[in-house]
Amino acid sequence: MKIALINENSQAAKNAIIYDALTTVAEPLGHQVFNYGMYTPEDEASLTYVMNGLLAGLLLNSGAADFVVTGCGTGMGSMLACNAMPGVFCGLVIDPTDAFLFGQINDGNAISMPYAKGFGWAAELNLQDVYRKLFDGERGLGYPKERAEIMRRNRGILKDLKAASCRDMLSVLNSVDPMLLKATVAGQRFSELFYANAQDQDIVAYLKTVTG
Template structure:
């Protein structure tokens, strides 16, 4: 799979760890930055990530910032993205199974690297359940339905 990953300055180290983890798992990774811990604005990187997921350049996205909250809000401004902020593997799996999330968000100041890897693994190994969830997911991108 092709997976895009982006962060703000607070999550540069976690981004590097998760990028390497994804590569070890055999995924193609598009690192959208930043490269250093110099201060940046998370919306800029959230919007960049959302763009490549929404247009299909990447199948999934990984969004990281200090808390995971700000960047997840930025990603969710794109109607083609369903970004779920998670902190443990069950919520990561349910985000895929029930909500067909295509972006996972985590907070580097709140989630350790081992837990972040476990969340990412659960997210990527879970398929969307469809069925009763499909109509609800459709409404996330088309509220008038």
């Protein structure tokens, strides 16, 4: 699985801590981790939590990523921005129990975490435990087990409902402020990571047109 990490500007100083925790858990399990930044608070390209959502939508809908790990000070803003995008199902995850239940019940494709609120002593250990509950083993099995089938059906209903209420990602990209889109993909490693992994050539072509 291709896992994308996205950090916004207020928590950019913690990117290395988050990235280290994520790769420590995910890579031995056979997953690839792609760090889209921000890498430091001094990065020339700055991401807001709104941009986190737009970038998550772009990565997931293009096939450049299978799962997005993002967050902000409380995790709330990035979660809301992600869930505004077509095809993105993002949960607010604070601890390993949240991660387990989100993976087994909701089986979404993105999480948002608080990187300021409650991010204290041994925070990196909590991050590792969260990622283990998310990425080790099969997701979507249900919890409790006897409710697995109804949970599976509800996930399908929610997916259909979101498809009915949202436009496709290419339509979203055509509608957003071009300056917002350009700023969202201005990260120093975006082109290197995105174009090597994206599968949707219509999205790729549009993005190249917008960014030049």
